[in-house]
Amino acid sequence: MSDFLPPSIQAILPDLIQLVYLVATGIFIVGIKRLGSPATARSGNQLAALGMFIGVVVTLFDQQIITYEYIIAGIVFGAAIGAYAAKKVEMTAMPEMVAIFNGFGGGASAVVAWGEFTRFEASAIATQDLVTIGLSILIGSITFTGSFIAFGKLKGFISGNPITFPGHNIFNGLLTVGTLGLVGWLTYDPTSQLIFWLLFGIALLLGILTVIPIGGADMPVVISLLNSYSGIAASMAGFVINNNLLIISGALVGAAGLILTNIMCKAMNRSLGNVLFGAFGGDGGSGAGPAADTDKTVRETTPDDVALQCAYSDRVVVVPGYGLAVAQAQHVLKEVVDKLEKRGVEVKYGIHPVAGRMPGHMNVLLAEADVPYDQLYDMEQINPEFKSTDVVLVIGANDVVNPVAKTEPGSPIYGMPIMNVDEAERTIVFKRSLSPGFAGIDNPLFYKESNQMFFGDAKKTLQSLAKSLDDV
Structure with a gap:
């Protein structure tokens, strides 16, 4: 395509490409910087998309890697799929969609490395290029299969419980060492097709075996880590094809994913090693109604009672969880809050870092319902205010409000920073049943004298609460 440009432009074209x-x-x-705040996240996402579009377009002028027609077809086809997904995928399925994006990103990087490996005579490829090809295939393949296992666990057709076998971690360690050895072997003998395909196949298997033993409680961390993997794989692919934009953008995504993974681990007081190898958490069980232990007393409440307590409060804090997303109740919740605010009640939202099934899930969910950004408070901001709060509405959250994290050293979640809702004058928990959360442990908050349980689907219970508020 550059043949159609004037000679003077052709002479400086390589420098122009690098400048763009x-x-x-x-x-x-x-x-990425603007993604750090809910108020600017949308424009940040649009800017990042613009940057990628510029990168794709300028590639048309760079090295003639692929034909012009295929690139245009890819842009149109990919944009159509993206637009359809953006309109059709529900907020509850957003974590699954992110997992798929991570998987395809890693898979694309592996395919790019594969294509570059087959494009030349193996003996003509430089040693450093062979190393990056091997690492790109390794990391990209692990990301591809690992992300689809995460997708299955989030979707529910793969059990959210840890799936392990005796010596699982040792076996995974041996596979990891083996794949690194195969990368070295491929670098030494790039003409061996057997080694190439062994590396590809074992890396795909390693992705499955790495994620399958991780429980549902740790899916937010897994998603962040796989996002980082996809960025690292893209950066490796950039080295393979000598593309500076891919190197830098992949490194940015990889670094951002690792930082977010670290934040998630700290939010759960867990090490990354414990997340990957601890086989912690699970489905959390399910149930259709209250089923308390015979030695424990549950105080069930009604819509009218909740309406009275909230309507005559000075301060109410809402703590959302994944149950809110499952019930798609964010718009009804906004309606309830609007009615309380009309009565002069001060309402805030407390967001735990790992509430939901991916980082930022609750923020995006509430933003969809037009909840003002200045009403969203992080855990560190809202925790000091619970002691002066009249009523806390815990909607679909469980482990992130479980006080055993502060009181029981033997608990698997001990030390995990939680929302201190138990310090409020009254807590009201909206929940389908007394079943445990992803951590698989009981929550003593449910049985405290200051707590009441509002059983049922979050959307239906909030609708009944909204109706009762009209009658108060």
């Missing part, structure tokens, strides 16, 4: 890549990189950085 640098501009696109700057746009990526600004976009």
